[in-house]
Amino acid sequence: MSLLKLKDIEKVVDGERILKGINLEIEEGDFVAIIGPSGSGKSSLLYIMGLLDIPSSGEIYYKGEFLDLKNREFLSDFRNKKMGFVFQFHYLIPELTLLENVMAPQIKKGVSLKEAEEKARYLLERLGLSGKEKRMVYEVSGGEMQRAAIARALANDPEILLCDEPTGNLDSKNTERVMEIFEELNREGKTVVMVTHDLSLSKRTKRVIEMLDGEIIKIS
Numbered sequence: 001m002s003l004l005k006l007k008d009i010e011k012v013v014d015g016e017r018i019l020k021g022i023n024l025e026i027e028e029g030d031f032v033a034i035i036g037p038s039g040s041g042k043s044s045l046l047y048i049m050g051l052l053d054i055p056s057s058g059e060i061y062y063k064g065e066f067l068d069l070k071n072r073e074f075l076s077d078f079r080n081k082k083m084g085f086v087f088q089f090h091y092l093i094p095e096l097t098l099l100e101n102v103m104a105p106q107i108k109k110g111v112s113l114k115e116a117e118e119k120a121r122y123l124l125e126r127l128g129l130s131g132k133e134k135r136m137v138y139e140v141s142g143g144e145m146q147r148a149a150i151a152r153a154l155a156n157d158p159e160i161l162l163c164d165e166p167t168g169n170l171d172s173k174n175t176e177r178v179m180e181i182f183e184e185l186n187r188e189g190k191t192v193v194m195v196t197h198d199l200s201l202s203k204r205t206k207r208v209i210e211m212l213d214g215e216i217i218k219i220s
């Protein structure tokens with residue numbers, strides 16, 4: 001079944017068409033890599049898929065439901081409920097411990113402290129960060145920060161995980177670890193969309209979307 005459907009998406013910024021007539025369907029349980037040269041529109045497309053940005057024209061459907069792209073409040077609420085994000089830079093809150101960082105989105109959603117902590121501990125353990133829950137962000141390595149950021153993205157059980165070059169700042173060992181986590185999540189049924197420059201990673205996904213100059217030139 002189609003989870004996310006983009007229809008005739010256009011994005012114009014300062015008179016320049018940075019996305020040109022994008023038509024795309026992401027299936028439930030899909031694992032998709034978005035590749036293409038720098039400036040081809042990968043991030044712009046991902047942000048529109050994640051409702052972080054709205055297109056200049058076109059339609060977006062989620063599980064067949066038409067999303068009202070003019071209603072910002074609805075979109076941010078919808079996004080918080082359904083979507084998780086991982087970026088090249090982790091955006092963890094430096095004043096908080098890893099545990100608190102993973103608890104934060106749950107607390108914001110109204111989950112009790114106890115429940116949020118249990119879930120955060122479980123996720124950090126899953127991501128190989130047991131024993132580091134109480135460390136501050138600056139007290140762990142870059143690879144560990146990125147894994148904590150993935151734990152945080154999973155905190156509210158998103159249906160789809162949208163990742164923009166999640167391994168862009170990682171060495172090969174940590175890249176492999178993060179990729180294995182995505183593969184495992186996908187095997188469990190999570191839908192994963194990942195922008196990457198790393199063709200060895202895109203070989204491991206179910207589908208590859210290739211972009212050039214704001215257009216999808218190939219889906220394989």
Ligand SMILES: Nc1ncnc2c1ncn2[C@@H]1O[C@H](COP(=O)(O)OP(=O)(O)OP(=O)(O)O)[C@@H](O)[C@H]1O
Nearest residue numbers: 013014018036037038039040041042043044045195
């Ligand atoms: N907010 C913006 N304002 C102006 N131009 C933008 C904006 N966002 C993106 N662009 C332009 O749109 C084009 C696509 O950018 P985008 O960031 O989507 O590319 P990308 O494929 O993710 O590149 P990279 O691999 O370098 O991250 C570029 O020409 C970029 O300069």
Ligand SMILES: [Mg+2]
Nearest residue numbers: 042043044164
């Ligand atoms: Mg980008």
